[in-house]
Amino acid sequence: MSDPVKYPYFYRTVPNELHLCAAIGKLLNYFGWKWVNIFSSNDESSMRAVQILRKGIEQYGGCIEFHETFPHQGRLTHPLLEKIHRAIRKSSAMNIYYFNHNDVFSLEYIQYLQIWLKNGQVFITISKIELIKKIQKHVEISNKFFIFKPYKKVMPNFLKFIREMKPIWLAKDYWAKDWWEALCDSRCPKHIKRDCNFTYKIKLLIHCLSTFFESSYSVYNAVYAVAHALHDMIISGSGNGTTWTRENREVLYSLPWKLHRYLRNLHFKNGLGEEMYMDENGDLATGYNILNLRVLPDRTLKYKVVGHYNPHAPPGQDFTIDEKAIVWESSFTQIPPQFRCSPSCHPGYRKLIREGGSVCCYDCIPCAEGEISNQTDMDTCTTCPEYQWPNQKRDACIPKVINFLSFEEPLGIILTSISMLFFLITAVILGIFIYYQNTPIVRANNRQLTYILLISLMLCFLCSLVFIGHPEDVTCILRQTTFGITFSIALSSILAKTFTVVTAFQATKPGSKLQKWMGARVSNSIVLSCSLIQIVLCLAWLFTAPPFVHLNMRSEIGTILIECNEGSVIAFYCVLGYLGFLAGISFIIAFLARNLPDSFNEAKYITFSMLVFCSVWISFIPTFLSSKGKYMVAVEIFAILASSTGLLGCIFSPKCYIILLRPERNNKKDLRKM
CATH class of the missing domain: 1.20.1070.10 (Rhodopsin 7-helix transmembrane proteins)
Known part of the structure; x- marks a missing residue:
């Protein structure tokens, strides 16, 4: 859909997969996690995103132990779940769950997942777990989830809009009408319960107790983007004699391509005072929050924003992480945990790739004489300059000892x-x-x-x-x-x-002739x-x-x-x-x-x-x-x-x-x- 030739009028109000994959890669690179499992749905969008993610992981030296796909339609079969869980239990890698954007984990599934998994693993996902306060206390979940979600802000008067919305406006959408009417239930919280002149009694709907409305932020920005573009188009054409009425066929026929130009050049502030504009790819300039799902002392669950990724920020400022805000699982023996096929090679050693194995699976061997490595996981050792020599640990070059026979020794x-x-x-x-x-x-x-x-x-x-x-x-x-x-x-x-x-x-x-050879002159x-x-x-x-x-x-x-x-x-x-x-x-x-x-x-x-x-x-x-x-x-x-x-x-x-x-x-x- 990002192809400007095939789809010239396509715009995004959420970050596309390219940015999401880059964000996940930044997080992996920040913590040095190089041994990864990937689980994704088998739809075309997810498979393309995983390919991009794989390239990013391999680019910074990481490896993928295995990649398992789920059907994007229908429920997961028990044999498939068994197969995946067995693979995870045998693995020492961290796991990335890349599901469709609209999927939401249920607490029951997360609880089931943790029963099968060993301690000491981390999960990265783009699917947020639905938190239902009345039932989450009965679910045991560890602090092991990082979740990437587009920026979420609370729109002004949003809950007021939900309470006062007239379902008659949605008469043609049965499910939407039913969703709104369910909010008339007397058991709904006051901040979302609607005042209705009729009694609505059905089985309690989850959305009545939910706070999961973050997609609305993207919809909110999308509606306002079109509204501002349409406003700019009307203002710019107000002097050409065109009458802007619903009956004007000329306006209806020319609206898409005219609106396209104004969307391309769009720049406005939304109701929250945020600067909004479309980039060269037709994507709204927004980014991701990195959430950490944590368990509170009273066993309730809460999301905490621990980092951000903004692809439109200057280099070096696009990725931020607050390690102090992260709550790690208590079973981790090292904070932050390490996920590698092989332990890190410390300075003074270099990596030796195992024959026939992955580049992430290697042995650590000491540098040869005259060589050093001053960083972890170096592929090759560097030779010291001619007048220097490695120290005992072989992680730095020091001047060679000058040696000669001196009067002082x-x-x-x-x-x-x-x-x-x-x-x-x-x-x-x-x-x-x-x-x-x-x-x-x-x-x-x-x-x-x-x-x-x-x-x-x-x-x-x-x-x-x-x-x-x-x-x-x-x-x-x-x-x-x-x-x-x-x-x-x-x-x-x-x-x-x-x-x-x-x-x-x-x-x-007597008679010797050698007498003439006697004397100092001959000797001298x-x-x-x-x-x-x-x-x-x-x-x-x-x-x-x-x-x-x-x-x-x-x-x-x-x-x-x-x-x-x-x-x-x-x-x-x-x-x-x-x-x-x-x-x-x-x-x-x-x-x-x-x-x-x-x-x-x-x-x-x-x-x-x-x-x-x-x-x-x-x-x-x-x-x-x-x-x-x-x-x-x-x-x-x-x-x-x-x-x-x-x-x-x-x-x-x-x-x-x-x-x-x-x-x-x-x-x-x-x-x-x-």
Whole structure:
């Protein structure tokens, strides 16, 4: 009937099904009710409305468990009622009863319906239950009904009109005449009883005790709409010479299409002072009240308006609901109740639709690592930004923890303390050797090499501090280069000392040509040349692919590791390999010279020191590769400290023992007996 081509002169004074379906959908969406049963009559209008309602429910994510129809003519059969009641009892959904607009529930039917239904369900209907005060106290009804009805207002003098209406005006309508004459019954209430000059005694009619006259409001507006349109048409045509009489055929023939134009542009105030107008679809601008049927303490029933829907209001203001005015059934375990096939997925979880099932039937699974969901019933989880990570509940992204080996944490404090302790010990040993520089044990093996070795070991202990703290591009470059160069100087010094031991023994043989290789210049040349090679390797590393700061976000979950990327792994292992080469040569030469006469027994100490050095760095490589983050840095620091301590202890502790604790043995005679 809303098709303007087929029915150009059709107008509504009640909201059409489109608005009613939208209103029901708004209520479902407001309370989050997504699991729904629908019962409707099988007439064309109701079926079309249910199709619209189904689309609206599915549009906001709801599902219909089942849809059952009633015959729109005749009574409901008992088998059909049994079938419907069994389906409802097994269901956890809320129910929508969409009957014909003119149907009214009887209290007996509602009572019968509740006997078959389990507690904890809600009904939405467009059919109002007739409340008869004299019999409603005998009916048990729960607070579980929401009813959508067009706006109802009390028209002025309406009951007075009913009391004074003359049935003779309705002589051709037997049922209407009988309806009015029944109001002459002496048992009718005073506000509706008519004064009649005859006695009317029949079985008491329900409408005599009823207050169900709300359709009259729509009729009232319809009559006044036509009256105002006709008035506007008459006023606009009063100057064209037309005589407005009942006999004027011209008026009678032209009235429908002329009146149509004025109805389209209609705008007036009714007797209640309400603004009335027709919208572009020919519908009177009105809306719906949302009623809640409640049981009062005295067991009487009452309707309470708990919300409104006005399709002509601005967006956001079209739907209102007053939750405080709603009285819920006492059996509800949750207020407002929830109707879902599956429980809501809380933030931190997402929905996983069950295979072959409805979209409303799903399982809740936690979001994957690096993802969150901050709303209920999310279909997918969202990935956190690169510099953020989910919190423990996975419902919010929080900044990732910045992680590096700092001076403030226990591991950093321990390594720093060890480094500074051995630096001071090395400095003390250097001071001892300078103080006792003219004693035989100090002069026995090139004092300059000893000083160079001690100073390089002091730098080795200090260079471990560069590995601790917040990495920067400068510190990343200094880490490996200072480590490589200082250790190459230390190992070059040991190599030079080992070479000096061997050449010193061979030079004592008669006719030996190695005497010319004795002296500080050869030793210094070995240290300088071997160190220079390492310096060249480091410079090549810096000019090709220098180390740089790298933010590692994948090594540890929820952590940003600030670390130094070596730039060129090949260059890094070339530096380590060259140190290993120097250590290996020194070890081999010292091992071969370990059985030299006692005067030159420093080769034994060098052998042990190189054995410690090589053991530390051989075990370093697999440990370094299997570590992550700051522990990788700690492994390298430990290797630096351990190897430096091994060199310091194996080479200098025997000499310090003699210098400090056995000074009587610090002479040439006893030195040869060692």
